[in-house]
Amino acid sequence: MTLTPVDPLPSREVRVRAPGKVNLSLRVGPRDHTGYHPLVTVFQAVSVYEEVVAVPADGMVITASGLQAEAVPTDGSNLAAKAARLLAERVGVTDGVHLHLVKGVPVAGGMAGGSADAAAALVACDALWGTGLSRDELLDLAAQLGSDVPFVLTGHTAVGSGRGHLLTPAMSRGEFHWAFAVRDRGLSTPEVFAAFDELNRGVPHAADAAADVPLMQALRAGDPSALGAALHNDLEPAALELAPDLAEPLAVAQDAGALGVVVSGSGPTVAALARSRQHALVIAAAFTAAGVADRVLTAMGPVPGARVVGSE
Numbered sequence: 001m002t003l004t005p006v007d008p009l010p011s012r013e014v015r016v017r018a019p020g021k022v023n024l025s026l027r028v029g030p031r032d033h034t035g036y037h038p039l040v041t042v043f044q045a046v047s048v049y050e051e052v053v054a055v056p057a058d059g060m061v062i063t064a065s066g067l068q069a070e071a072v073p074t075d076g077s078n079l080a081a082k083a084a085r086l087l088a089e090r091v092g093v094t095d096g097v098h099l100h101l102v103k104g105v106p107v108a109g110g111m112a113g114g115s116a117d118a119a120a121a122l123v124a125c126d127a128l129w130g131t132g133l134s135r136d137e138l139l140d141l142a143a144q145l146g147s148d149v150p151f152v153l154t155g156h157t158a159v160g161s162g163r164g165h166l167l168t169p170a171m172s173r174g175e176f177h178w179a180f181a182v183r184d185r186g187l188s189t190p191e192v193f194a195a196f197d198e199l200n201r202g203v204p205h206a207a208d209a210a211a212d213v214p215l216m217q218a219l220r221a222g223d224p225s226a227l228g229a230a231l232h233n234d235l236e237p238a239a240l241e242l243a244p245d246l247a248e249p250l251a252v253a254q255d256a257g258a259l260g261v262v263v264s265g266s267g268p269t270v271a272a273l274a275r276s277r278q279h280a281l282v283i284a285a286a287f288t289a290a291g292v293a294d295r296v297l298t299a300m301g302p303v304p305g306a307r308v309v310g311s312e
């Protein structure tokens with residue numbers, strides 16, 4: 001008797017986790033002819049996560065639960081839906097998929113929550129459909145979905161250039177601990193970049209990577225105090241212009257002894273670097289006590305990028 005080899009059963013469910021990010025430094029040049037700003041940024045992936053559960057379905061279905069889930073669009077405009085469609089087109093798959101998003105990263109908070117959904121959806125659908133695409137091919141699709149998507153796919157620590165999508169891994173030693181002040185009302189990234197243009201009209205400015213040498217040294221040395229002193233965000237004045245009350249969590253974190261405090265990406269989440277996990281909890285408690293955040297989070301970084309955490 002001969003045994004006929006059978007293909008392994010396709011997965012019926014794939015769960016993927018993707019992290020949020022903090023921009024340790026964000027340096028922005030003038031808007032170019034594509035409408036984007038050339039930038040140099042140092043990303044750190046942090047332990048606040050989006051989870052995407054992918055199961056086969058008729059057509060495209062998006063549902064969401066968890067942090068601020070009511071603010072997430074569940075139609076075709078959702079970035080995870082766009083990711084699944086892009087991948088399906090790329091590999092010629094016609095199957096439908098139900099993507100359930102378990103939100104842990106603030107919505108429109110400057111921490112790449114939507115980008116993490118997209119990166120997780122790419123990895124989940126890739127596994128569900130067995131596409132066999134290489135990591136570089138997935139990174140290429142990620143860059144088409146948004147400037148931050150390649151980084152949350154990759155995770156850890158990296159320097160981003162171009163729109164933020166061209167990545168070079170960066171050395172980083174040890175763990176860094178954060179407290180985040182989150183606002184329920186997010187800021188729109190295009191609006192923050194437009195406010196940046198207004199503030200910098202007529203002012204020569206360039207995205208200068210050389211300015212981040214002390215920051216890169218702090219990462220290599222695993223020195224939180226030096227990292228705190230080197231945190232920098234060119235978009236912070238624009239975010240403060242649109243949301244002046246962000247000055248409050250910035251001040252509260254300083255009073256609570258934060259090693260450094262910065263608006264994360266295009267905001268409005270405020271990221272405070274702590275001396276330890278315990279100190280991060282103290283800063284988070286100070287945000288709550290002062291009433292300067294709708295909610296608080298603590299996290300550590302760097303952490304890995306989007307990856308499968310379960311399948312059946």
Ligand code: C5P
Nearest residue numbers: 035036037039146147163164189190193
């Ligand atoms: O790439 P992503 O879709 O995340 O960008 C959202 C918006 O942010 C863009 O439409 C653009 O207005 C702005 N942006 C920019 N320069 C960048 C990245 C984003 O002006 N480097």
